[in-house]
Amino acid sequence: MICAFCGHEFDEHDGKKGCGGCAGGCHSVHCPRCNYKNPLEPDVIKSIRNLFSKKDGHKGDTQ
């Protein structure tokens, strides 16, 4: 996933879950770089994103 705050790309499992510092319990993934609280992506959104990324097999083809 990509941090919505600083743009740092990290694995969801590398982020800090259940930090214990969030009010009402932590249901987010904290960015390992800036500690921003990124909301967890539902699996539905992940699969939709995979559908799109499969179309474009090339990586780093930015103009």
Ligand SMILES: [Zn+2]
């Ligand atoms: Zn938290």
Ligand SMILES: [Zn+2]
């Ligand atoms: Zn971040």
